[in-house]
Amino acid sequence: MQTPATLMRGGTSKCWIFDSRDVPADRAALTALLIDTFGAQDPRQLDGVGGGTSVTSKAAIVSRSADPSFDIDYLFAQVAVGESVVEWGSNCGNCATAVALWAVDTFDLAHGAPSTEVRMRNLNTGAEVTARVDTEEHEATVSVPGVRGAGTAVDLAFINPVGSTTGSLWPTGNHRDELTVDGLTVAVSMADAGAPVALVEADSLGVSAAATEEQVRQYVPMLRKIRARAAVAMGIAPSIDEAFDAIPKVGIVGPPVDYVTSLGEPVSASDYDVSVRMLSMNNPHPTIGLTSAVAIALATTATDSVLGPVGQPANAASATSTLDVRVITIGTLGGTLRCEVEISADGSRVLLRRAARRLADSQLYVR
Incomplete structure (x- = not known):
């Protein structure tokens, strides 16, 4: 069986991106697919497409959102290196950068403006992330620390991110x-x-x-x-x-x-x-x-x-x-x-400038 996927570099991570229509909706079946295609059980991931490190063993499953407040929904997967495990409990901002650029191209979100806003909802945590993707140049022009190479500019804004997992900025009630x-x-x-x-x-x-x-x-x-x-x-x-x-x-x-x-x-x-x-x-x-x-x-x-x-x-x-x-x-x-x-009185936003680049469009072979 073959599954289409795109390898993206987002910020300082690499992430395989899947259209949700191409992979199982059942979480157990999706987990098995990722473990197999990444070669997760091997510390070097030699028999799979994983990169052998935690920052290159990631996946995102993306869909158009049914909620009119968002353009897309994405589910983030941290695939283990050396274990048959996929962790579903967190979000990845670097992969969100890649998801935004991928979604602009895949779902034809650009409308001729210098930049395109992509409203994203992370399904792992419910986090709201807004990305502004450079669609005028749409070329590799922006670098980020830690990467030798440039990508398309993507500005990220995390909207009201406080307490995304625990419900509080300070879950223990203490600052220290x-x-x-x-x-x-x-x-x-x-x-x-x-x-x-x-x-x-x-x-x-x-x-x-x-x-x-x-x-x-x-x-x-x-x-x-x-x-x-x-x-x-x-x-x-x-x-x-x-x-x-x-x-x-x-x-x-x-x-x-x-x-x-x-x-x-x-x-x-x-x-x-x-x-x-x-x-x-x-x-x-x-x-x-x-x-x-x-x-x-x-x-x-x-x-x-x-x-x-x-x-x-x-x-x-x-x-x-x-x-x-x-x-x-x-x-x-x-x-x-x-x-x-x-x-502000309405909450908080954290803004960061990143860059993303498409590396490969592939057909992954699934056993």
Whole structure:
């Protein structure tokens, strides 16, 4: 059996995109299809189309939305690497970038304007994401940190992302908590916006805020244990043993310092506001997942979290303006990411600039 699919690069991820009409609606059958086509059970995914890493082992199933408030619905799948598992509990902002560009072309959403707005609903979390796709140039003109290569400009806006999984920005009721793992007590801030995150203070863990990929990898076993305990504290998992590796997203945070990116580019401490080293499943993320960036950006509204007082007010609310705008720049292994946060009486938006590119249109063989 053959199944059509398109391989896209969205931001700093690669994602196989399926039209929902071409794959099973039944979740168990869809899971089996993805495990087989990706070769998920193999750590290198040699007998499948997966990329062998968590940021290249992703899929999205896309359809026209029946809700007039949205143009498309998409279901995100994180396919495991080395296990016969598909995780359905989270969203992926980088893949949303690819979904938006794919939908413009597949569903003929462009109408001759310089840019096309795509209103998207993530079916995993119910999150509302609006993308503005460059349909005038529609060429590879925009680069993002952590990627050597350009793509079509796609601006993303996460609309009212607070509490997407737990119902609260601060699920534990605190801006800062302590968790004890193997006799070590670490300071952790647990927030939920876009995705639930557990942010570990670098100093309390005993690691540099600008750790290299190799240094982060040494802390993966400890970070997995912290994530499991955070999942229970946030109400995501009933017990440590039942916690998943996908959420909450877990990472190390600290103040900005000078460092060199994984691509060999120097970054000055003055270029960004907060240093972040996230995991993607059980490996260091080469940059940062956009949903994690959204959570971090909104968590900066509390100055007593492990992030501290970070971010630059771009347009403070005044008597004539109820809109408060802040800009937060995050330093990651692959480079810096700029997030713009808008907070008003109607809620919040987090805006990010990304890029996407179509890599291949394929027929995947399914056993």
